[in-house]
Amino acid sequence: MKMIIVAGTPGSGKTAVLIHALKSLKTKNLKSSVVKIDCLYTDDDQKFAKIGVPVKIGLSMDMCPDHYAIYNVEDMLSWAQENDSDYLIVETAGLCHRCAPYTKNSLGVCVIDATSGPNTPLKVGPFLSTADIAVITKGDMISQAEREIFREKILEVNPKAKIIEANGLSGQGCVELAEEMINTKEVSEEEKLRHSAPLAVCTLCVGETKVNKKHHRGILRRIDGFESYEGE
Template structure:
C-alpha cells in the first residue's frame, strides 16, 4: 500500500484538489481510501462519499490535528488495508505553520495558497520544508509574475521539492499529482517522522488557564528565544 499525507494551511484547497486527484487514481485502476483529519467538525466525508471510495473521519478536538494524525497512522493503515485499498490518502488539517506530519515512508504533499502573499513560504516550517511535492493553488487569480515569485520562495526553503500548480475548481494539476502518487514508494514497517513535531508539553496543553509564568511548567520558550524545561 502507498501512503500519501496531504497537509497545508486552512482554506488552501486541499480537499478540492484531492477530489480531482482521486478521480484520476480511480480512472487509472487504483483503489484509494481517504482518512480526513480535522479539528472540531467536517462534512468533507460526504464529498468523498460521492466518489464511491472508503472514507473515514477523525476529529482531533482539543488536540493538535497533526499530533492526532501521527498517533493514529497505524490504525489508519490497518483500516485501509481491511477496505482493500492500495493507496491511503490522509488529509490532515495543518493548522500550525510549525506542524510536521509526514512519515519518512510516504509521499508528502503540502498545499499552499498563492494569494496569501509572496513571503508566505518563508513563514511555513516543516509542513512545507519537508514536503516532496508543494502544490500551489489559486494561481489563476494572481499575475504570472506573482506566481513566479511565490514559486521561487517555495524553492528557497525547499529546493528539493517538486512544485505543481493546481486548481481545485478545474482539476488542473490533478493528473500530474496522481502520476507522482502512482510512482511513489510502498509503506513499510518501522516508519518514523521526517521532522520533530512542535513542542506540545506544557501546563497550558493540560488545561492550566492562569496566565502568569509562575503557574506554568513543561517546555517553555521566552520572548528572547530562551527555551527551558520546568518540572519534575
C-alpha cells in the same frame, strides 16, 4: 500499500485538489481510501463519498491534529487494507506551522494557497520544507509576477520539492499529482517521521487557563529569548 499524506492550511484547497486526483486514479482502476483528520468539524467526507471513495473521519478535538494523525497511522493503514485499497490518503489540518506529518516512505504533499502572500512559503516551516510535492492553488487569482515569485520562494525553502500548479475548480494539474501518487514507494512496517513534532511540554498543554507566568511549569521560552525549565 502506498500512503499519501496531504497537509495544508485551512481553505487552501486540499480537498478540491484531492477529489480531482482520486478521480484520475479511479479511471486507472486504482483504489484509494481517504482519512480526513480535522479538529472540530468537517463535512468533507460527503464530498469524497460522492465520488465513491471509502472515507473515514478523525476529529482530534482538543489534541493537536498532527499528533492525533501520527498516533493513528497503523489503524488507518489496516483500515485501508481491509478496504482492499492500493492507496491510503490522509488529509490533515496541519495548523501550527511547526509540524510536518509526513513519514519517511509516504508521499508528502503540501497544498499551499498562492493568494496568501509571497512570504508564506517562508512562514509555514517543516510541512513545506520536508514535503515531496508542493501543490500551489489559486494561482489564477494573482499576477504572473507574483506566481513566479511564489514559486521561487517555495524552492528557496525546499529546493527538492516538485511544484505542481493546480486549480481545484477546473482540476488542472491534478492528473500530474495522481501520476506522482502512482510513482511513489510502498510504506514499511516501521515508519518514521521526517521531522520531530514541536516542543510543547508545559502546564498549558495539560489545560492550565491562567495567563500569568507564575502559574506555569515546564519548558518556558520568553519573548527575549530566555528559556528555562520550571518544576521538579
